[in-house]
Amino acid sequence: MDATDQARAAAAVDEARQWDRLMRMAALGAIPGDGVNRACLTDLDRHARRLLIGWAQDLGLSVSVDRLANLFLRHEGTEPGLAPVLAGSHMDSQPNGGRFDGIWGVLAALEAVQALRQAGVATRRPIEVVAWTNEEGGRFAPGCMGSMAYAGYAPPETWDASTDTEGLTFGAELAKHLALEADIPRRPLGVVEGEAPFAYVEPHIEQGPRLEAEDLEIGVVTGIQGSRWFTVEVNGKSDHAGTAPLRLRKDAVQDAVRAITALNALMHDPEDVLRFTVARIEVSPNSSNSVAERVRFSIDFRHPDRTVLAERGDAIERVVQGAMTTCTAVVTERFNAAPITFDRMVRDSIEKAARAEGLGTLRLPSGAFHDAQFLSRICPSGMIFVPSRNGVSHHPSEYTGPAHLAAGARVLAAVLADLANR
Ligand code: GLV
Ligand code: MN
Numbered sequence: 001m002d003a004t005d006q007a008r009a010a011a012a013v014d015e016a017r018q019w020d021r022l023m024r025m026a027a028l029g030a031i032p033g034d035g036v037n038r039a040c041l042t043d044l045d046r047h048a049r050r051l052l053i054g055w056a057q058d059l060g061l062s063v064s065v066d067r068l069a070n071l072f073l074r075h076e077g078t079e080p081g082l083a084p085v086l087a088g089s090h091m092d093s094q095p096n097g098g099r100f101d102g103i104w105g106v107l108a109a110l111e112a113v114q115a116l117r118q119a120g121v122a123t124r125r126p127i128e129v130v131a132w133t134n135e136e137g138g139r140f141a142p143g144c145m146g147s148m149a150y151a152g153y154a155p156p157e158t159w160d161a162s163t164d165t166e167g168l169t170f171g172a173e174l175a176k177h178l179a180l181e182a183d184i185p186r187r188p189l190g191v192v193e194g195e196a197p198f199a200y201v202e203p204h205i206e207q208g209p210r211l212e213a214e215d216l217e218i219g220v221v222t223g224i225q226g227s228r229w230f231t232v233e234v235n236g237k238s239d240h241a242g243t244a245p246l247r248l249r250k251d252a253v254q255d256a257v258r259a260i261t262a263l264n265a266l267m268h269d270p271e272d273v274l275r276f277t278v279a280r281i282e283v284s285p286n287s288s289n290s291v292a293e294r295v296r297f298s299i300d301f302r303h304p305d306r307t308v309l310a311e312r313g314d315a316i317e318r319v320v321q322g323a324m325t326t327c328t329a330v331v332t333e334r335f336n337a338a339p340i341t342f343d344r345m346v347r348d349s350i351e352k353a354a355r356a357e358g359l360g361t362l363r364l365p366s367g368a369f370h371d372a373q374f375l376s377r378i379c380p381s382g383m384i385f386v387p388s389r390n391g392v393s394h395h396p397s398e399y400t401g402p403a404h405l406a407a408g409a410r411v412l413a414a415v416l417a418d419l420a421n422r
């Protein structure tokens with residue numbers, strides 16, 4: 001590692017250029033209150049990808065896409081045969097999301113690569129800026145499909161039947177999307193010829209309050225808690241709300257409410273470490289004077305301890321079935337991401353780079369899941385966090401200022417100058 005090269009690369013990061021790109025991306029899918037709604041594999045997503053591809057081509061990076069639509073922008077190394085260092089995040093947003101979650105990580109990686117090139121800092125290893133497909137899981141559940149497939153965690157066709165609210169399937173939308181990007185060179189999915197990336201680094205907003213509260217610029221992420229997603233479908237019978245006697249009803253809303261109450265008891269945690277969320281509820285026929293025949297609701301359950309995740313997660317089915325009085329229920333697990341600890345080499349590189357830049361650092365775990373959770377299965381991985389105003393995320397008011405984002409990109413540029421020269 002050459003500290004001078006790292007400092008030169010960091011110094012070439014351009015705060016205004018990065019902010020301008022971010023704001024141009026934020027215009028694609030802008031919603032009231034400074035938010036963004038840019039779901040994966042939509043026209044807006046394609047528009048954003050074309051914008052990114054244009055910037056990458058202007059820079060002389062080579063662009064490719066794999067069969068999950070993961071997008072790669074490659075900066076060549078002086079020894080192109082070496083395993084690359086990957087850096088990036090995702091470009092899809094929450095339906096009522098902000099301007100920074102995901103997209104900043106991709107743009108920071110582009111900015112860092114541009115800074116390396118401008119500073120004339122060559123790297124032995126290639127660096128690939130990557131945008132993973134469908135990290136949020138907002139349109140098609142679950143999230144992290146692109147990184148899961150890349151890391152060989154699940155076969156690429158696993159989610160083909162996942163549907164959005166319009167009934168469109170992921171498989172069909174992906175095929176349509178790939179046809180619209182047929183001009184972009186295709187690369188094989190995942191690890192090619194056993195050659196995993198040398199490392200993966202993901203910059204991201206913290207999405208929590210700690211960096212801001214401690215007035216520190218850089219989070220060195222130690223690991224990510226585990227997450228499990230389930231869908232519960234409660235099936236009853238529709239009836240007239242004015243005429244059907246209660247004792248004869250099979251009311252799916254009533255049994256769904258019982259199930260959620262019983263799940264709250266199962267998930268009770270006096271320490272407040274466990275995270276349990278029911279946030280998507282679909283009722284059919286969804287008419288105030290017809291008894292509901294079907295309710296579907298989501299469960300998002302997270303914990304840092306794999307034993308708690310296993311025990312309480314595995315109990316969900318029994319608790320839901322036990323809560324049914326007149327209806328039947330089907331519980332389906334959609335996502336299971338084990339808790340992970342990030343690699344020491346990457347963590348140390350981030351911490352040293354931040355300190356060399358005179359930035360205050362904090363080691364902290366991530367409560368949100370990220371693509372890095374799956375990359376860490378195949379290569380040394382780590383994450384750089386920057387402060388989130390009021391800790392808010394997954395909301396239009398999500399905000400991180402240009403100076404904090406530039407600091408994050410400077411750290412990334414220095415980390416890439418380090419790792420890609422090992
Ligand atoms: C990712 O967006 C998460 O829900 O943690
Ligand atoms: Mn994200």
Ligand code: MN
Pocket residue numbers: 094101136394
């Ligand atoms: Mn998110």
